[in-house]
Amino acid sequence: MTWTAEDIQHWLKQFADQIHEHKDELTDLDQKIGDGDHGINMARGVKEMNKLFDEKTFATPGELFKAVAMVYIGKIGGASGPLYGSAMMKMASSAGTQETLSDKELIDALKAGKTAIEQRGKASVGEKTMVDVWVPLLQKFDGSDVDWNAFSDEADELKAKTKEMHAKKGRAAYLGARSVGHIDPGSASSALFFQTLAATARERG
Amino acid sequence: MTWTAEDIQHWLKQFADQIHEHKDELTDLDQKIGDGDHGINMARGVKEMNKLFDEKTFATPGELFKAVAMVYIGKIGGASGPLYGSAMMKMASSAGTQETLSDKELIDALKAGKTAIEQRGKASVGEKTMVDVWVPLLQKFDGSDVDWNAFSDEADELKAKTKEMHAKKGRAAYLGARSVGHIDPGSASSALFFQTLAATARERG
Amino acid sequence: MKKLMNDVDQIVDEMLNGMVAAHPQALKRVDGTTVVVRKDAPVNGKVGVVSGGGSGHEPAHGGFVGKGMLDGAIAGEVFTSPTPDQVFEAIKAVDGGAGVLLVIKNYTGDVMNFEMAGEMAEAEGISVKQVVVNDDVAVEDSSFTSGRRGIAGTIFVHKIAGAAAEDGKSLDEVQQIAEGVIKNVKSMGMSLHPCTVPAAGKPGFELDDNEMEIGTGIHGEPGTERTALKPAKEIAQILFDKIHEDMKLESGEEIAVMINGLGATPLMELYVMNHTVADILKQHGLHVTETIVGEYMTSLEMAGASLSILRLDETRKKYLAAEADTTAFKR
């Protein structure tokens, strides 16, 4: 499909809905192996994003990503704030001033976001962080002729896989072996991020 | 009967046994309407008294009362320490240097002790304190031809009567009407004090 | 019962050792007693100020020993008044020839034990005066009862009497200044969670998740009333109203305020309380010259707080602001 700023806004609003719906679940996951605020942090961020959407309309996806990046950076806090925020910021650069994005261009933007997360967080695949969703997912789907159902399923599976990982980065790392057996909260919110993207693509594509 | 220092020691050892046996019960009563230490305080005091008995023998009841008074004052603490201690101190004065005491003389000594409690604590009958056992009990029994069974029962009844009283003195007074419905802990320990006295009299008299 | 402790019977002794070990330049124990005094006690020619009570109220009372506050503090067993011999030891250790003031919290046991100690000291020729703090407005003030309890407002008495003594005031003057504080300080507390006396091993009362106690003292006892859990705003209003009813504060008056935690209350919550209290005081046109927020007069690990208000005059204001160098209170 061809993604306008409005399509992207639709996606991110769905993401916000899902965050609100899974807020307690994300917080519970973070209580198990972190500090119990991930759902709260993300909910604060997407609530502020929705306010922004109510107040402003955006001409281009790039403009939208940039505004959302500022909200995430300024409102989420914790580890997830700078990570999601930096990702959005780099997605904005990648999207540039184009009025619309093809699937390929959107996936390229997400790849730029992925790189930002890797750089900010200095985590690699297998360390039980959101990187474990972002990196393999965007490796598998390069944007040409995306099967959005498969994309969505893959995000879900990648999230589930973090359960058996032994955390090496983020707060869960402090628990050592006790981190095994719980899904990483940031991977769970990232799965929602990609699944709402896929849902929008299916709905509008 | 004729009370030697050894008889009195026998009584107070029984009192100590009873305090130890009812320690938790006394503390529970004090948790309800006080600060939850009465059993602990009394147990500390009688434990120290038993040590004294192991180390020293006493020629006269007066000598014994005085030594016990010092232990109670120095070891029990709280409100009950100075009260039991002052009582014992005045009992020592009343007993003087006599080698033995008659029932009447012992009851007179206890009456002197009662007065000491009234003076130290400035409480009157009906205010839900140990005064509610000491005063009416020693009013009823003047020492001539004591019926020790009746004496013991009366002590128990007087203790039970404090349950319905609204406290005006001691910590229970801070609870106001909420103090009603619970037996006064100091009255409960005082009942043990008089009941072990009666038991000794029955056993040896 | 979960506590960081070793032997229940040694808890007071180990605490005092730990306190003196932490502050060897400031404090010393009087050997064989549960008394802690200023390192430089007795201070020659200065009125000695002594306080104390049961343990479990830390930092009260040992934490307030030092220049400008207490000369000595006696620690009884947990929540149990110390015995007269211990109080007497404290009096002897701090008497610098100008006499000693005993600051007693109004509990039957404390009053009797301190009084007996005072009698012992007088018999040895040491001048002793006493004041009895009864700031807790939760309790009815009646001549038919033993009256009101002494709670967190006692810290103001320690601070101001201590500063007056440091300033060279005579025993009579220090006593009079302390009496002035007592007449003008009122407090009221509440609790969210009970506490457990170590030797008792179980909590003094039970509260449901949606309940709190209003009018709680500092000995783990239930309060005067049990109510539903309320927001900080309403709690602060209840505490203030009861104090105000008694003090009849007037717009424009200068006051000092203490928000005291009962032992397990996070400072975050105490500051939220102060935010709310400050609002109420402003509405009443009161000028707050000094605000003290923290855990000063506690009740083991009880959660909750008390509010104290001290009406100021020039003397109290001056001595409240004066230097104090103790381990728990510095100015």
Place this chain on the structure above:
Amino acid sequence: MKKLMNDVDQIVDEMLNGMVAAHPQALKRVDGTTVVVRKDAPVNGKVGVVSGGGSGHEPAHGGFVGKGMLDGAIAGEVFTSPTPDQVFEAIKAVDGGAGVLLVIKNYTGDVMNFEMAGEMAEAEGISVKQVVVNDDVAVEDSSFTSGRRGIAGTIFVHKIAGAAAEDGKSLDEVQQIAEGVIKNVKSMGMSLHPCTVPAAGKPGFELDDNEMEIGTGIHGEPGTERTALKPAKEIAQILFDKIHEDMKLESGEEIAVMINGLGATPLMELYVMNHTVADILKQHGLHVTETIVGEYMTSLEMAGASLSILRLDETRKKYLAAEADTTAFKR
């Protein structure tokens, strides 16, 4: 959940208001932010020292703002690192022309957010350096992970870096002195009771009556190990051994010690711990120059304690003893 609070969403804001209302002569808020700075900030020509993190650690970090310690502190949401814009506001508010040192506790979130703020400040021409505190020996020190957490040892960094800045040291020098503290301070904590993040409404984990967590951090998380409840002596030994294993303390060395309560630990228990710890340190022939006992780096209403040991040299000793006038730490 039982807390003295009003609106969960306003808890940090109300706390900061309550803090500034209590200490209007010492502190001020930067309008529209969650930043608290010294009343006299920025201090011309002095290096500014800034720290902060999630809320719920009170008195950290606002309680350490004042002469001789921090110039400013940023409060995030409860247990959530503050955002870069807030940190940037703090940097701007305290920069007196000599640059600003950021004291960051080693959590991914804190490091990223403070770093981003530092980048923003550098872009505006303010010199910013940072140090990252990682004193918690409970966590494995590995180059494959994000490393150890920053916990109570951070207070020593605040104190010593703050004193160095007050003494007129340059930004590079203050940073170097702070690095020296970080290399030489190790801590380890344990907990008896969990805590509840206000917005989460339920405790972070559950413990039985006979269980405790060893190796607990300061964010209400479980520790590295769950064990049976032990006496204070054994707990102190576990904490000390783990620290000693890392620091390899030698007989005759001079150290400073902190026994830090996690928020709901009565001072009585902390002093009992200190009694026990002092014994162990003596056995190892260590000279304790300074002991700090109290609640300094907390985790809401968590019960438990941490032990921190700082190896001293002349510089650290001097700056640790130097004057500090903050609301929670005075020297």
